[in-house]
Amino acid sequence: YTYSRCPHGCSGVAVHMLKVRDAFAENPNLHLVSVAAYPEVDTVEALKSFAAGIGVKDSDPWWWVSGDRKKIWAFMSDQLRLMPSREVPEAERLSPNDVVEHDLRAVLIDKRGQIRGLYPVMDTHIEIAEVALKRLITDVGRLLSEP
Numbered sequence: 723y724t725y726s727r728c729p730h731g732c733s734g735v736a737v738h739m740l741k742v743r744d745a746f747a748e749n750p751n752l753h754l755v756s757v758a759a760y761p762e763v764d765t766v767e768a769l770k771s772f773a774a775g776i777g778v779k780d781s782d783p784w785w786w787v788s789g790d791r792k793k794i795w796a797f798m799s800d801q802l803r804l805m806p807s808r809e810v811p812e813a814e815r816l817s818p819n820d821v822v823e824h825d826l827r828a829v830l831i832d833k834r835g836q837i838r839g840l841y842p843v844m845d846t847h848i849e850i851a852e853v854a855l856k857r858l859i860t861d862v863g864r865l866l867s868e869p
Contacts, residue, residue, distance in 0.1 A: 723756075723757055723807075723825055724736060724757065725758070725759040725824065726763065726764050726768055726769060729819060730826065736773075737776065738855050739754055743783075751833070756787070757787045757788075758786075759794075759822050760791070760821060761791050762791065764788055769786035769787075769788060795807045798824075802837065803829075803837060804825035807822055807823060808823050809823075826843070827842050827843070830861055832865050838861060
């Protein structure tokens with residue numbers, strides 16, 4: 723889940739995913755996917771621009787997905803078990819761009835489409851976030867070595 727104008731940590735999640743990309747740069751079976759949390763702003767083109775700004779290369783195995791907000795939000799919560807997203811009421815916004823509240827966890831999905839883990843890589847407790855990132859990288863490595 724990503725929002726290119728997010729004031730809460732989407733850029734941080736993306737930077738952590740760059741670490742996952744780098745850890746498995748030689749493995750063609752790794753695929754990263756970022757889904758627009760607020761597709762009204764984040765078209766595929768806008769997401770690609772955001773990606774380029776954080777160091778994602780066109781050759782990276784990273785897909786940037788946008789579409790219908792209701793379908794995306796339902797899929798992310800119903801199928802991927804992320805906390806439901808919500809529009810932030812204007813009175814609660816930290817900035818004009820603070821329009822959507824969404825889950826900042828990374829989801830690991832195996833080649834059969836099974837969820838293997840949810841990782842709080844942007845937890846407010848830095849120790850938890852660090853452990854989550856290390857566990858994600860370890861679990862990705864384990865999955866990539868499975869037949």
